[in-house]
Amino acid sequence: MIGMVDWAAKRARMVVAFVILSVVIGAAAYVGLPKEGEPDIDIPGLFISVPFPGISAADSERLLVRPMETEFQDLDGLNTITATASEGYAGVFLEFEFGWDKSATIADVRDAMDTASAQFPEGAETYSINEINFSEFPIIIVALSGDAPERTLLRLARELQDRLEALPPILEAGLAGDRDEMVEVVIDPLALEAYNVTARELIDAVVNNNQLIAAGEVSTDSGAIAVSIPSSFDNTEDIFALPVKVNGDRVVTLGDLADIRLTYEDRTGTARFNGEPTVALQVVKRLGYNIIDTAALVRAEIEAAQEDWPPELRQSVQVSTSLDQSVTVESMVSQLEGSVLTAIALVMIVVLAALGTRSALLVGFAIPTSFLLCFILLGIMGITISNIVMFGLILAVGMLVDGAIVVVEYADKRLAEGARPMEAYTDAAKRMFWPIVSSTATTLCAFLPMLFWPGVPGEFMGMLPVTLIFVLSASLIVALIYLPVLGGVAARFSRLVEHGTAAVKALLPFWILRAAITLGVGYLMFMAALQTISPGVLFPPAPEASPFMAMLPGGLLFVAASVMMSVMLGSIQLPKREKPVRAGYRRSPFGWVIHAIVGNPVMPIVAIASVAAFVGFVFVTFQQNNNGVEFFVASEPENAIVYVRARGNLSVEEMDAQVRLVEQIVMQTEGVRDVFAFAGEGGLNSNTGGSEAPRDTIGQVQLDLEEWGTRPGGDDILDGLQERLDQIPGIRTEILAASRGPASGKPVSLRLAGDNWEELQEATRLVRARFEETPALTLIEDTLPLPGVEWEINVDVEAAGRFGANVATVGAMVQLVTRGILLDTMRVPSSDEEVEIRVRFPEEARVLSTLDTLRVRTADGLVPLSNFISREPAPQLAEIDRRDQSRIFHVRADVEDGLTRLTDTETGETWLERSDLVEESFCAAGRIAHRRAGIRARHRQ
Numbered sequence: 001m002i003g004m005v006d007w008a009a010k011r012a013r014m015v016v017a018f019v020i021l022s023v024v025i026g027a028a029a030y031v032g033l034p035k036e037g038e039p040d041i042d043i044p045g046l047f048i049s050v051p052f053p054g055i056s057a058a059d060s061e062r063l064l065v066r067p068m069e070t071e072f073q074d075l076d077g078l079n080t081i082t083a084t085a086s087e088g089y090a091g092v093f094l095e096f097e098f099g100w101d102k103s104a105t106i107a108d109v110r111d112a113m114d115t116a117s118a119q120f121p122e123g124a125e126t127y128s129i130n131e132i133n134f135s136e137f138p139i140i141i142v143a144l145s146g147d148a149p150e151r152t153l154l155r156l157a158r159e160l161q162d163r164l165e166a167l168p169p170i171l172e173a174g175l176a177g178d179r180d181e182m183v184e185v186v187i188d189p190l191a192l193e194a195y196n197v198t199a200r201e202l203i204d205a206v207v208n209n210n211q212l213i214a215a216g217e218v219s220t221d222s223g224a225i226a227v228s229i230p231s232s233f234d235n236t237e238d239i240f241a242l243p244v245k246v247n248g249d250r251v252v253t254l255g256d257l258a259d260i261r262l263t264y265e266d267r268t269g270t271a272r273f274n275g276e277p278t279v280a281l282q283v284v285k286r287l288g289y290n291i292i293d294t295a296a297l298v299r300a301e302i303e304a305a306q307e308d309w310p311p312e313l314r315q316s317v318q319v320s321t322s323l324d325q326s327v328t329v330e331s332m333v334s335q336l337e338g339s340v341l342t343a344i345a346l347v348m349i350v351v352l353a354a355l356g357t358r359s360a361l362l363v364g365f366a367i368p369t370s371f372l373l374c375f376i377l378l379g380i381m382g383i384t385i386s387n388i389v390m391f392g393l394i395l396a397v398g399m400l401v402d403g404a405i406v407v408v409e410y411a412d413k414r415l416a417e418g419a420r421p422m423e424a425y426t427d428a429a430k431r432m433f434w435p436i437v438s439s440t441a442t443t444l445c446a447f448l449p450m451l452f453w454p455g456v457p458g459e460f461m462g463m464l465p466v467t468l469i470f471v472l473s474a475s476l477i478v479a480l481i482y483l484p485v486l487g488g489v490a491a492r493f494s495r496l497v498e499h500g501t502a503a504v505k506a507l508l509p510f511w512i513l514r515a516a517i518t519l520g521v522g523y524l525m526f527m528a529a530l531q532t533i534s535p536g537v538l539f540p541p542a543p544e545a546s547p548f549m550a551m552l553p554g555g556l557l558f559v560a561a562s563v564m565m566s567v568m569l570g571s572i573q574l575p576k577r578e579k580p581v582r583a584g585y586r587r588s589p590f591g592w593v594i595h596a597i598v599g600n601p602v603m604p605i606v607a608i609a610s611v612a613a614f615v616g617f618v619f620v621t622f623q624q625n626n627n628g629v630e631f632f633v634a635s636e637p638e639n640a641i642v643y644v645r646a647r648g649n650l651s652v653e654e655m656d657a658q659v660r661l662v663e664q665i666v667m668q669t670e671g672v673r674d675v676f677a678f679a680g681e682g683g684l685n686s687n688t689g690g691s692e693a694p695r696d697t698i699g700q701v702q703l704d705l706e707e708w709g710t711r712p713g714g715d716d717i718l719d720g721l722q723e724r725l726d727q728i729p730g731i732r733t734e735i736l737a738a739s740r741g742p743a744s745g746k747p748v749s750l751r752l753a754g755d756n757w758e759e760l761q762e763a764t765r766l767v768r769a770r771f772e773e774t775p776a777l778t779l780i781e782d783t784l785p786l787p788g789v790e791w792e793i794n795v796d797v798e799a800a801g802r803f804g805a806n807v808a809t810v811g812a813m814v815q816l817v818t819r820g821i822l823l824d825t826m827r828v829p830s831s832d833e834e835v836e837i838r839v840r841f842p843e844e845a846r847v848l849s850t851l852d853t854l855r856v857r858t859a860d861g862l863v864p865l866s867n868f869i870s871r872e873p874a875p876q877l878a879e880i881d882r883r884d885q886s887r888i889f890h891v892r893a894d895v896e897d898g899l900t901r902l903t904d905t906e907t908g909e910t911w912l913e914r915s916d917l918v919e920e921s922f923c924a925a926g927r928i929a930h931r932r933a934g935i936r937a938r939h940r941q
Contacts, residue, residue, distance in 0.1 A: 005429040008481045009422055015485040019369070026372020029379040034290045035333055037139075037325045039386040041459040043132040044096040046109055050117075051125040053088050054819065061085035061880045067119045068092050069885050071112040077105065083882040098454060102131075136171070138282035138685060139325045140295050142302060143676070145276035146317040150264070154178055155830070156317060157279040160305055164281065167297060169289035176280040176684055177271025179264040181831050183236060185823070185839035187258040187816070189854065195252050197245055198809075198857055202823060202839055205244045205254065235828070236260050239837065258839065262828060265836075266819070269680030269699075270656045273320065275667060280676065282685055288384070292333070295326035322674040322704050323639055323684070329387075331708075336390045338533045341551065343367055343397040345529040348562060351405065358490050358497075359408045360562065365486065366404035366478045367397065373474035374467065383463065392467030399443060400471055403436040403479030411487055422488030429484040436479060440472050497563070501570035511572060518568040525561035532558055637714035637737040641686060642666060642701040642725065644679075645694050645732040649788050649876075655679040658731050659699035665728075666701050669721050671711035674704040686738070694734060694781045695879070734779055746892040748777060753886045761785075764889040771893050779894040788876030791848060799868035809856050810869055816840050817850050 008015045050064050065083045072081055072092065077100050082093040096105060106129060113127055142164075144157050157175060164173040187202075218225050240255035254260065271278050285294045302319055309317075348364040371393060383389065407428045414424035447465040452458070508514050527538055531554030535541040538557075541550035587595065597607050644659050656679040663677040676684060679699035686702065693700065705714055718735050725733040750767055754760040764784055771780045795810050815821045820840030827834050841850065848871065855862040881888050 002430050002433050005426055005433065005480060005484055008485055009426045009488070012422070012485045012488065015482065016489065019482050019486065022369065022373055022376070026369075026375045029375040030372065030385075033375060033379055034288055034384040035292050035329050036384045036386040037291060037329050039388050039460060039463050040133070040287055040384070041456060042102070043456065043459075044098050044100045044102075045132045046094045046096075046106065047130045047132060048092045048094070048109070048113060048127055049130070050090045050120070050127045051088065052090065052120075052123060053125070053822075054123070054815075055088055057085050057087055057877045057880050060087070060090045061882070063121055064090035064124065065092065065880075065882060066885075067116045068113070069882070071116040072109070073885070075105070075108055075112065081882075081884055084879060085882070086879040098459075106131075136284050138174075138323070139285050139291050140283045140298055140321055141323045141676070141684060142173075142281040142283060142298070143273040143278050143320045143322060143674075144280070144317055145273045145278035145320070147276075148313075148316050150179075150277070151830075152313075153277070153279045153317065156309075156313075157281060158832075160302065160319075161281055163301055163305055164283060164298060167301060169285050169294040169297060171284045171286045174282045174284070174685070176282055176682060177269075177277075177678070178279050179267065180833075181828065181835045182263060182265050183239065183260065183826065183828075183835060183837040184263050184820070185239070185254065185258045185260050185837065186842050187839055189841060189845060189850075191257045193855060193862060195245060195257060196857060197252065197257060198812075201244060202254070202257075202821070205242055236262055239826075262830075262835075267652055267680075269652065269678060269682040270659075271682055272663065272677045273322075274675055275663065275677075276318075278676070280684065291329050292326045295324055320674070322676070323702070327707070328638060332387055332390050333385070336393060337551065339394050339397060340367060340371060341532045341555065342529075343401075345532065345558060347401055349525075349529075351408075355409060355412055358487075359412060360566075362408050362483055362487060362490060363401055363404045366401055366475065366483065369478050369482065370396075370400045370471055370475040373477065374470040377470040377474070378467075381466075383466070386463065388461060388463040389467050392464045393471060395464075396468055396471040396475075400475035400478075402439065403432075403475055404483055406432050406436060407479050407483055408487070411484075420488075421490070422484075425484040425487035429480050433480060437476065440476055444469055444472055497566050497570065500567040504567055504571040508571070514568065514571045518565070518572055521561060521564045521568050525558060525565055528554055528558035528561050530554075636708060637705065637718065638708070639702065639704045639738045640718055641736045641738075642703065642721075643693055643697045643734045643736065644699045644701065645696045645734065646698045646730065647696050647786055647788075650698060652680045655698040659701065661728055662699075662701050662725060662731075662733060665724050666703055666721065669717060669724075671706050671714075671717045672703050673706045676702040678702075695783050696781075696786055698731075746779070746781075746894045748893040748895060750891045751883070751888055752891070753883060753888045755886060757887065760887060760889060764891060767891045771891055774893075776896045777893040778896050780892070782891045783879075783881055783889050785875065785877050785879075788878070789873050790876045792872050792874045793851075794870045794872060796868040796870070803856075803863045803868065805856055805863065805868065810865065813854050813856060813865060814851065816854075817846050817848070 048068065050068075052060060052064060055063070061083075065085045068090070069081055069083060069092070072078065072094060075094070075096075077097045079095045079097055082095070084091045094109065109129060113129070117124070117127060142160065144153050144160070146153075157178065161173045161175065164170050240253065240260050242254040243251045244254050244257065245252040271280065273280065283298055285291060299321060302321070306314055306319060344364045344367050347367065348360040351360040351363045374393070378385070378389070407425070410432055411425040411428035414427050415421065419427065447468050450458075450461060450465040453461060504514065508517070530537040531539070532551050533554075535550040535554060538554070541553075597603050642662060644662050646655075646658055650658075659677055659679040663675060666672055667675050677699070678684075678701075683700050684702055705711060705717065708714075711717065714737070718737065722733070722735050725735075748771075752760060752763055752767065754763070761784060764782055768780065768782050768784075771777050793810070793814055795807050797807065800806060800810070812821055816839070818840075820838035823837040823839055825834040825836055840846065851869070851871070852864075852866050854865045856865060857863075881890070
């Protein structure tokens with residue numbers, strides 16, 4: 001292995017070429033590597049969703065969830081099955097073991113779903129299988145708002161969506177705050193009875209006429225001609241003229257029975273941006289693209305799209321970007337570059353003062369070169385630059401220069417002994433080869449266990465040891481291969497410095513003048529370092545310059561100042577007086593200490609025992625007085641979500657009124673830049689780190705803070721905001737800061753499972769009551785069914801049978817009062833997808849009391865529905881959670897901060913007390929031992 005050093009020294013020109021090639025390729029790799037906010041984690045889980053409009057939660061569990069659970073339980077590598085049955089929907093999350101074969105598992109899940117879906121009742125829509133990926137969260141939100149009609153905002157948003165999704169880096173640009181179009185057929189109940197038309201006849205008339213029939217082809221001796229019967233609907237006029245029934249010579253069309261119009265589906269939620277109605281685009285980039293460049297491309301495309309709008313449209317519709325994740329990533333990249341340059345500057349200053357110019361330049365060269373070699377390895381492995389990679393690089397800055405300093409210092413000793421430069425550096429590399437390798441290996445051994453960290457945290461943090469292994473391995477190549485060759489070449493530079501020093505001494509014979517100039521050069525060197533780290537200290541950079549180009553002039557000035565400093569330091573260096581040689585044996589103070597430790601057989605044992613006792617004391621003391629353990633240190637929040645909580649059968653308008661109160665307070669808060677408010681269903685697809693919204697959430701307000709440094713602290717902003725929100729009567733609010741890394745929900749979470757529904761609910765209530773009584777627990781929530789009322793329509797099947805009616809007939813009539821009967825679908829010019837055709841009663845007739853007046857046609861004529869149906873109120877059951885084929889409930893809570901656990905040393909009683917009262921309590925009691933409790937104010941995701 002040591003022969004590699006001699007091999008490199010004999011091929012100095014080739015090694016120099018390799019150095020240049022490493023720098024160039026490494027710089028290109030750094031520029032080309034994608035920059036991400038968080039590493040892409042392959043979560044071994046799949047989520048299967050099955051929409052079923054109108055189905056109840058109990059029926060969804062019985063008819064959808066249980067068949068899926070039965071088919072999934074035999075899948076290979078399956079850990080847990082978590083299911084949710086709710087109104088109009090069923091979802092199942094499958095968690096598999098790490099190391100799964102994704103493609104094979106998805107194929108098995110699809111086969112199981114095909115079997116399960118065959119057991120679903122008629123009405124279930126097509127299921128979807130979705131992967132769980134942390135990288136598929138929006139990187140930037142584009143909000144369209146202003147004083148414009150909803151249809152205009154939607155049209156512009158969809159046009160912008162098409163333009164953005166056509167860009168190569170964009171995976172999708174999903175809409176938030178929009179509504180799907182539909183063809184609404186509003187029928188007159190009296191006309192329906194007068195013309196004696198049933199719901200079944202309406203459906204058959206639409207379905208049988210909304211078809212494109214390929215009738216075949218006519219073949220003759222002269223050729224073949226295809227024949228088709230295009231009968232699909234192209235516009236609402238086609239539906240209006242659709243014949244439904246023939247009454248003698250009169251044809252009853254759908255237009256005679258109803259008012260037909262193209263409209264939007266019923267509103268289930270509201271959306272606003274900074275107080276204005278909005279439609280938001282959630283831009284998700286593809287894996288492997290640079291988030292900074294992608295965000296810049298999105299902004300440029302938005303500006304280009306706006307240029308095509310008429311002037312009056314540009315004035316009435318505002319397009320804004322918010323929640324831009326590229327700003328955070330760009331800041332991290334800038335901090336990395338600044339940290340590297342700062343490290344280079346500090347190391348060069350220290351080494352320059354201790355070893356001289358040549359040594360400072362060589363050691364300073366080792367840092368960026370090691371990083372650039374690491375970027376080459378990252379590019380080969382296909383690893384993007386994320387916050388974990390950046391953290392690893394910054395962590396390695398102080399470790400990768402050790403080998404270079406050792407080699408350079410020993411080479412300087414050999415040079416002082418009279419060795420030639422190449423020989424001195426080669427001898428130093430060979431002499432220190434194994435010590436440097438072993439030192440680096442022991443450092444890597446501390447991080448190697450992190451490679452085998454299981455679960456999502458292991459996937460998230462796995463890039464840290466990989467980065468350190470790459471960087472420290474690259475530092476070995478630099479210290480043992482590159483530096484010996486460059487050290488020999490740098491000897492020529494040393495001679496130039498010596499010539500410069502001699503010239504300065506000749507031109508400036510006065511030592512005081514040279515010392516004053518040296519101080520000035522030192523100040524210039526310091527300012528050049530500041531200019532490199534923070535461009536603009538000495539002179540402003542060009543406005544269009546990239547961060548690297550902005551720092552380049554300062555870096556060049558720093559190198560030039562370093563050379564000047566070397567020359568000036570040599571010119572003011574005073575000749576050392578030779579110390580007289582004294583005979584005899586003398587020990588230094590450090591030598592006496594070493595002699596006391598190893599000078600007899602007993603002291604080494606005493607020293608080892610003392611060190612072991614000290615280490616044990618430190619661990620015991622820390623265990624008794626620690627402040628708790630956190631996986632990720634709480635960081636400065638950049639954005640947050642305010643959950644608005646309330647209970648009851650609230651309408652969308654009532655939810656919006658409550659959310660608007662919260663929205664106004666948030667918008668008036670200092671330090672808040674942009675505010676998205678969503679009431680009811682909807683919201684942005686935010687990375688909450690696994691935390692779920694409370695079950696009684698009626699809306700959310702998502703806020704984006706001003707840039708760090710231009711606002712108060714993020715925690716102070718959120719704490720003050722929470723205090724003001726707590727004063728709003730009738731609702732509860734909960735603030736969740738943006739996620740930083742993998743996390744779960746609230747820190748205290750208890751899951752209760754069982755098969756007896758009543759006993760399970762009672763147990764959950766008991767746990768909730770205990771949580772309420774426990775000190776330090778706050779923001780307590782559970783997943784019990786929310787208080788609410790739903791109406792059950794009970795059909796007397798026997799009575800209905802006597803009239804020739806059935807449950808299907810009753811269901812169709814009830815749908816006319818609620819969301820309408822789905823007749824068919826059609827395509828319209830304003831939508832890229834098929835829109836539904838639904839028939840229902842006018843808005844004023846869509847109330848429960850209408851059921852009492854409705855009549856169905858039977859063989860005996862028109863019969864009132866009230867003859868065989870009854871309405872009864874029942875507790876609302878909107879959602880049922882299951883895990884491993886059992887029903888479950890959760891009780892969750894957050895914990896307060898600033899609490900100390902106090903223990904009575906006589907009775908052993910413990911309790912929690914506020915930290916600011918601990919000292920007072922301690923002085924009053926006189927016999928209290930206390931230690932900090934590891935409790936946090938807000939659990940950072």
